Structure formats: C-alpha cells, structure tokens
Amino acid sequence: MSAGRYHPGDxxxxxxxxxxxxxxxxxxxRGCAGEVQECAGAFPNPEELAYGRDGKPDVPLYRVxxxxxxxxxxxxxxxxxxxxxxxxxHWLEPAQ
Amino acid sequence: MTIRRHHDMGGLDxxxxxxxxxxxxxxxxRVDAIVKVLSTPERKLLSTDELRRGIEELGPGVYDELxxxxxxxxxxxxxxxxxxxxxxxxxxxxxxEVEARWTKxxxxxx
Amino acid sequence: xxxxxPHDHDHDHDDAHPYQPDIEDFxxxxxxxxxxxxxxxxxxxxxxxxxxxxxxxxxxxxxxxGLGAKLVAKTWxxxxxxxxxxxxxxxxxxxxxxxxxxxxxxxIENTDEVHxxxxxxxxxxxxxxxxxxxxxxxxxxxxxSRTVKEPRKVLEEFGTHIADDVEVRVxxxxxxxxxxxxxxxxxxxxDWDEAxxxxxxxRDSMVGVTPARSPDDx
Numbered sequence: 001m002s003a004g005r006y007h008p009g010d011x012x013x014x015x016x017x018x019x020x021x022x023x024x025x026x027x028x029x030r031g032c033a034g035e036v037q038e039c040a041g042a043f044p045n046p047e048e049l050a051y052g053r054d055g056k057p058d059v060p061l062y063r064v065x066x067x068x069x070x071x072x073x074x075x076x077x078x079x080x081x082x083x084x085x086x087x088x089x090h091w092l093e094p095a096q
Numbered sequence: 097m098t099i100r101r102h103h104d105m106g107g108l109d110x111x112x113x114x115x116x117x118x119x120x121x122x123x124x125x126r127v128d129a130i131v132k133v134l135s136t137p138e139r140k141l142l143s144t145d146e147l148r149r150g151i152e153e154l155g156p157g158v159y160d161e162l163x164x165x166x167x168x169x170x171x172x173x174x175x176x177x178x179x180x181x182x183x184x185x186x187x188x189x190x191x192x193e194v195e196a197r198w199t200k201x202x203x204x205x206x
Numbered sequence: 207x208x209x210x211x212p213h214d215h216d217h218d219h220d221d222a223h224p225y226q227p228d229i230e231d232f233x234x235x236x237x238x239x240x241x242x243x244x245x246x247x248x249x250x251x252x253x254x255x256x257x258x259x260x261x262x263x264x265x266x267x268x269x270x271x272g273l274g275a276k277l278v279a280k281t282w283x284x285x286x287x288x289x290x291x292x293x294x295x296x297x298x299x300x301x302x303x304x305x306x307x308x309x310x311x312x313x314i315e316n317t318d319e320v321h322x323x324x325x326x327x328x329x330x331x332x333x334x335x336x337x338x339x340x341x342x343x344x345x346x347x348x349x350x351s352r353t354v355k356e357p358r359k360v361l362e363e364f365g366t367h368i369a370d371d372v373e374v375r376v377x378x379x380x381x382x383x384x385x386x387x388x389x390x391x392x393x394x395x396x397d398w399d400e401a402x403x404x405x406x407x408x409r410d411s412m413v414g415v416t417p418a419r420s421p422d423d424x
C-alpha cells in the first residue's frame with residue numbers, strides 16, 4: 001500500500017519529541033534513523049482515540065527497520081540484527 | 097529535555113524472564129470480556145487506546161503494584177466514571193453490596 | 207485447605223444468580239469486587255446483556271494456540287497457502303474456518319537467514335484471536351524491557367540459541383498490527399501430515415522465543 005508520504009526503502013528519522021500523553025512511538029527509538037519496510041495501512045490516531053475522540057483523519061502507519069547497533073549504544077550482537085517498529089507518519093521525517 | 101513515561105519500558109534493565117504462567121482466574125476473564133463488550137463499534141464506551149491511556153495514567157507506583165487485569169479494571173472503571181456511563185454513587189453502592197454478599201456467602205459455607 | 211462442599215471453577219451463571227468466587231479465591235481483592243460490581247452494573251443498566259459477557263468469555267476460551275498451529279502447519283505443506291498467509295492472515299485464516307476479527311495480524315516467517323521474535327514494549331499486544339491470551343511472561347517487565355535491546359540473551363533464557371550468521375529481528379507491535387511468527391519447518395518431517403506437523407508448532411514458537419519442536423521430541 002502506498003497511501004502516504006513514505007515508501008519502502010526510504011530512510012526516515014523518528015522525531016525527537018517527548019510529549020506526555022498516549023504516544024505509541026517508544027522512547028528508545030526517538031531520534032533514530034531507519035528504513036521504511038512498508039506502509040501497513042492508515043488508522044485513526046491513537047493519541048486522539050485515547051481521549052475519546054475519533055482520531056480522524058486516519059494516519060499512515062509504517063513498519064520501519066532499524067539496525068540494533070544504531071539504536072543501542074554497545075549493542076551486544078551481530079551487526080545484521082534489526083528491530084522493526086510500527087510508527088505513525090507524523091512521528092517520521094526524511095533522513096539523509 | 098526528555099520525558100519517559102513509566103509504561104514505556106523498552107530498553108530498561110530488568111532481571112531474567114520468569115517463564116512461569118498462571119491460569120486466568122474467572123474474574124480476570126470477566127475483566128477482559130467487559131472491556132471487549134464495552135468497546136464494540138456499536139457502543140464505543142471504551143476504546144483500546146482509552147483503556148491504555150487510563151492504565152498509563154495510573155502512575156508508576158500503582159502500575160507496579162497492581163496485577164495486569166487489576167490495571168485493566170481500574171482504568172476501565174475510571175473511564176466509565178469520567179464519561180458518566182456509571183456514577184460514583186452507583187459503583188460505590190454496588191461494590192458494597194457485592195462485598196457484603198461475598199462475605200455472607202463465605203460465612204455460610206465455612 | 208479442605209472444603210465442605212464440592213466446587214468447580216465454572217461458576218458463570220449470570221442470569222440465574224451472580225458469580226460466587228470460589229472459596230479458594232479468598233481473600234478477595236478490591237479489584238475483584240470492582241470487577242463483579244461493574245459487570246452487574248452494566249447489565250442492570252442495560253448497557254449490555256449477561257449473555258453477551260458470557261459469550262465473550264467463551265469466545266476467548268475457544269482461542270488457543272492450536273488454531274495458530276493449524277494455520278502454520280498448512281503453510282508448511284502448501285506454498286500457495288503460505289503466500290496467502292503472508293499477504294493477508296485474516297483472509298487465509300477464514301479459509302480454514304478461523305475468524306480473527308477486526309484487528310489485523312501480520313505473519314512473519316522464520317528462514318535460514320532470519321529469526322523473528324515479537325514483543326509489545328508499551329503494553330501487551332498479542333495475536334489473541336489466533337493463539338489465545340498471552341502468558342504472564344510476555345506481559346512482564348523483564349520481557350518487555352529486555353527483548354528489544356538484548357534479544358539473543360532473552361532467547362537463551364528460553365533455551366534458544368541463534369547462530370551469529372542468522373539475523374535476529376525483533377518486532378515491537380506498537381500500533382494496530384499484531385504479529386504471528388511462522389516458525390521454520392523442522393527437518394525430518396517430510397512425509398508428515400498437517401495434523402502431526404501441528405503438534406510441533408507451539409505457542410512459544412509463534413511468538414518467536416523458541417523454534418518449532420523437533421520430531422525427536424515427540
């Protein structure tokens with residue numbers, strides 16, 4: 001599915017923002033750069049659903065792959081190990 | 097300046113994973129059912145994300161002291177009270193009634 | 207502790223009389239009382255029926271790892287079915303009589319190159335409709351915090367060693383997708399039928415903390 005701004009293969013960076021509230025972007029990946037694997041569809045925004053609002057318009061959701069060695073300082077495993085996280089479009093920006 | 101909320105625990109240190117399991121108690125299954133029933137598209141009295149937000153707002157101490165489904169029922173009840181789907185008085189009265197009934201039943205069978 | 211009366215743990219007769227906690231459930235906790243109170247209130251206020259609550263409990267009781275194992279076993283013997291599972295788990299599950307409901311589940315395949323492991327660091331998202339309710343450890347602090355940063359150590363704690371030349375890929379199900387791992391088919395099962403293959407496919411292998419069982423284990 002290519003409903004949104006990013007496409008498979010795009011390099012993206014997770015925004016370094018730390019708001020309170022019901023955020024589904026884990027703390028540990030903020031500021032990290034990874035590669036878009038696919039767009040998994042578009043869904044109502046959980047940050048708004050959390051307060052009983054309808055979360056519309058739907059937000060594209062991306063599966064983004066990060067090298068573990070880029071996420072964790074001193075990652076104790078082979079360089080090929082990765083972590084894939086489902087991230088909403090408004091948490092991503094293009095990376096170099 | 098960063099805020100890490102208590103439930104957002106990926107990457108924190110912890111001990112080894114304890115792989116023991118418990119069978120779900122009936123009351124736990126009941127919590128699960130209540131949440132699912134309240135969140136049907138026809139009702140929308142409680143969404144998954146509202147439940148999660150309510151759990152996240154329990155705060156670090158309570159979050160760690162309560163068991164998984166204790167967190168669920170605490171959050172669900174708070175959300176329903178916020179919305180006025182139930183009133184504090186209704187809940188308080190019913191909880192007292194349930195407790196009295198259970199205490200009486202226990203006394204009558206021991 | 208001895209009991210004066212026989213008891214069983216299936217006390218769900220909401221329409222006849224309210225649930226009585228089993229004598230072994232004492233001391234009851236505040237949240238057990240809250241649960242019962244809320245269940246009775248929402249029925250009394252007509253928000254839902256007692257039947258609906260009971261049906262929901264029965265629905266989740268009916269979901270257990272055997273359903274996922276049946277699906278995985280079919281992917282092992284039928285490459286076209288596997289392709290359909292990888293494309294759309296919901297549609298493929300429906301083909302074999304399993305309705306996974308509204309929440310999408312994505313299948314991720316273990317291969318010679320990649321071993322997948324699933325976690326939900328933020329709460330406990332899990333493919334319940336295919337494999338049942340999650341075990342305590344999946345929801346534990348230790349699993350949620352450590353799997354993302356030291357998956358190989360966590361795997362070792364489950365008795366699973368992944369070679370260095372195989373990528374360990376962690377999936378943090380943070381959003382609307384749930385994940386099921388398709389474990390690799392063990393060697394020595396070439397002439398096995400689906401039912402026998404399904405016996406090798408454990409819940410833990412579909413979360414990704416172990417591979418499928420070996421034929422030697424049966």
